[in-house]
Amino acid sequence: MIGLFAATEAGRRDLVELGPFLGSDTVVPDGPVRPALHRLWPRLEAAVIFLGPSSAVRLVAPLxxxxxxxxxxxxxxxxxxxxxxxxxxxxxxADVLGRTAVLSSEGEDGPLDELIELLDATADGDLAGCSAALAAGEHVLLVNPLGFPLPALPDTVLSHGEADWKIVIDDRLPAATRADHEVRLVPRTLVVGVGSGSGVSTSAVASALAELEAGGLDLRAVRAFATADRKAGEQGILEAVEDWGFWHGDTSAPLLTFSAEVLAAVPVPNPSSSVDSLVGTASVAEAAALRGAADLACGGPVELAAQKVKGDNVTVAAARVLPRGRLALIGLGPGSADQRTPQADAELRRAAFVVGSADSVDQVRHLLRPGTGIHTHGAVELASSGLAVAWIASGAGPDAPPAGRDVETVRVPGVAAS
Structure with missing residues (x-):
């Protein structure tokens, strides 16, 4: 989402002119700039502020x-x-408003930086050394056991064989100590379900979470916690979740809550009749983890990553939001670059394959990563196989049927001609 913030009348006039060219994922908040910026900041991909740089820096610095x-x-x-x-x-x-662009002095991110951002991942290892190896054209082995859909990568990035450097994308802990020339990327894929008795201690919940880690899960991959709604105010759970965030880089993860009726409808491998008689559902930890993951997956596939582990007055389990293919349906507008949205450009950059007519591909070829595959048909089939695909067409974009549960579909319409 792109936020547009203007404090002056001149800025608001520019904002009105600019908004339609940035696409439907643009928000123009009402009211003063500072509180609106603070409110929207966690959800923004970019903020456009109609103020001088020094004033803008003072606004965003605390955030x-x-x-x-x-x-x-x-x-x-x-x-x-x-x-x-x-x-x-x-x-x-600058193109839309007829102004002069002043660009930052930093160079573009390399493939490794972009992977970390794309996957919203925590990274371990010598990032600078691995990035330098990629930039120098050295072979790098990429291990992606869960099958995340990745953009086109340099042809020196190998999916098998041997290389001096290795990148591993996984939410599980390695079986052996990480090697010097190995970088691990840990995407946030897990939802941890927590069930407890009344008055459970913070240390008991923390110890149970540690058991999940001992079982092989990397707790930096936690995207959310989940429990029964009757436990929404359980202090031991709340404090353990807060402590988890503190020990994992000040990361925040929501605590999702569900009614007993909702949890009772979730099939689990380890139901408990005693829990059912007490709270009205045969499972809290496993059911909450699976239901929370299903909500975050927005219809995509999930699985139980760790069956329930019992601790002192507490039970925990973990579910995984499984990666799936990505299909971006991109409209190029009437044809000119200023009628293609920034989101469209970003989706083209994250695609491993672009599908469209020769004329459509020619319009965006300069935006594609080296190695991007180009096809004239077969977008849904490619995405269904787990790949990141951009399907492009003029105007509003391809008119495609739903691609199915195993494909995340994103629609990016083109800007209409004025």
Whole structure:
């Protein structure tokens, strides 16, 4: 989502002109800039602020956490559009408004940085060394056992064989100590279900979570916790979730809650009649984990990653949101670049394959990563096999039927001709 923030009348006029060219995933909040920016910041991919750079920096400085999670910022002031980490967007805005783009001094992220951002992953290992190896054209082995759909990568990135460097994408702990030339990316795929008796201690919940880690799961992969709604105020659970965030890089994960009726409808491998008689559902930990994962998967597949583990007055389990193919249905508008949205450009960059007519592909060829496969048909089949696919067409985009449960479908319409 791109947020547009204007504090002056001139800025609001520019905002009205700019908004239609940035696509439907653009929000223009009402009211003063500061509270609106603070409210929307965690959900933004980019913030466009119609103020000078010094004023914009003072606004965003208290919100900054790290390069990978912070939105890019673009300042529009006078005749200049200044990029603070969002060069491509700044160039687009400058084209639309007829201004001069001032780009940040940082170079573009390399493939490894982009993978980390794309997967919303925690990274271990010598990132600088691995990035340098990629930039130098050295062979790098990529291990992706869960099958995340990845963008086109340099042809020196191997899926099998031997190489001096290795990148592993997994939410499980390695069986052996990480090697010096190995980088691990840990995507946030897990939902941990928690069931407990009344008055459970924080340490008991933390110890149970540690058992999941002892069983091979990397708890940095936790995306959410889940429990029965009657446990929403259980202090031991709340404090353990807060402690987890503190020990994992100040990461936050929501605590999802479900009624006993909802949990009772979830099939689980280890139902308990005694739990059923007490709370009205035969499972809390496993059922909450699976239901929470299903909600986050938005119809995609999930699985139980760890069956329930019993602790002192507490039970925990973990479910995994499984990766699936990605199909972006992209509209190119009437044809000119300023009628293609920034989201469309981003989806083209994250695709391993682009499907479309020769004319459509020619319009966007300069945006594609080296090695991107180009096809004239078969988009749904490619995505169904677990790949990241961009299906492009002029106007609003391809008119495609639903691709099925194993494909995440994203629609990116083109900007209508004025």
């Amino acid at each position: 900054l956490r790290d390069k990978r999670s912070d939105p890019g910022v673009v300042c529009v002031a006078g005749e200049f559009v200044v990029s603070l980490g969002a060069d491509a967007l700044a160039e687009r805005i």
